[in-house]
Amino acid sequence: MSHQGGPSSGGDGARVVPEENQEPVDVGTRVWANYHDTGFFFHGVVVERREDEHRVIYGDGASEWLPAAALRPDALGEEARVHVRPSYEGEFLEATVLRRLGDAIYVHSASGQERWTALPHVRFAGGDRRVPVAGEPPAELPRPEAVDVGARVLVNYAHQGLRFVGTVTAVAEDGRYHVVYLDGESGWVAARDIELEAVGEGTIVHVRRTWEPAEWVRGRVAQRVGSALRVELDDGGVAWTSLLRIRLPEPSPAAPAAADDGASEATTPAE
Structure with a gap:
């Protein structure tokens, strides 16, 4: 996993006692995975399974094979204690989740600041407060069928003719949309520069x-x-x-x- 974008820059977390007799996870399941058994969990999705081993693709594109005991459901929500970094080269700092909209997370940091970020910049330790645990049902995430709050979208960033993925977190009275990109940046976007994300086979x-x-x-x-x-x-x-x-x-x-x-x-x- 890249130093700038992934767990490898995060240091060591508390050791996690594996869950015994945890059932294998289906392909396509969103999970939080115990990265390299460090005790820190990062967001990803299961793309392949061989008996009890699961191939997880993390939010920054890296991959790892893990047993079911190293996976937790995507049940992260309000009041969870997490660690968030402001940028790829920044350090992880403690924060509390105030709101979640799909891939976008609004957090309150220990310094008192509040900001939007995205899942690839979030991790938690196995023993942190109100974090997902094995057997918990996954979070119900909004998936609007139109460009609206909670929608995953493509944005023509800075009118460059190149579209990047983000999540809509607010809609202004003048029709602009506030978007949190997957790299953690955010900004207001005109309606003409945004569309629902529909990346698929052949794109x-x-x-x-x-x-x-x-x-x-x-x-x-x-x-x-x-x-x-x-x-x-x-x-x-x-x-x-x-x-x-x-x-x-x-x-x-x-x-x-x-x-x-x-x-x-x-x-x-x-x-």
Whole structure:
């Protein structure tokens, strides 16, 4: 998992006693997974299972095989004690969840500040207050069929012709939408620059292979499982990744998607 985007930068957490006789988890299930047995749980989705072993794709695109005992249901909600980092290079700080809308989390930090962030920037220790436990039912997450509060959307970021995934958290009286992107950034977006997220098999995407410097590789989605994507890359590779690590070229009659080489130097929400 990348240093900037993932659990490997987080240090060691409290050791977690495995749950005995925990049942295997179905493919497609959203989970919090005990990353590398550190005692810190990060959000992901199960994309493959071999008996009791589950392949989890984390929110930043990394993957790991884990037994059922290392997984907890996606039941994170209000008043849970978590750790949140302000950026990929920032340190995790304690916070309390005040609200959740799909992938977006509104937290109150120990310093008294309140802000929106996204699931890839959140973790919790196994013994933290009001965090998910084995056997708990998953959280009921909003999935509006139109662009509205709670909807997962694609945004033409800064009018660059490149779309990034985010969650709508508010709608202004003038018709603008407040969006929290998966990298934790947020902002107000005009209605003309937003649409429901509908990435699926055959969608052309750019995959962010490295963070610094940013390296994008063009490809086509071959399979989707929740927030995880298996992408056939134009350079011949095939890789699992996540919605955080992709952007979509804006369709253009004058420049068909097939002609897009993915070499744009445009910025991302966090840049």
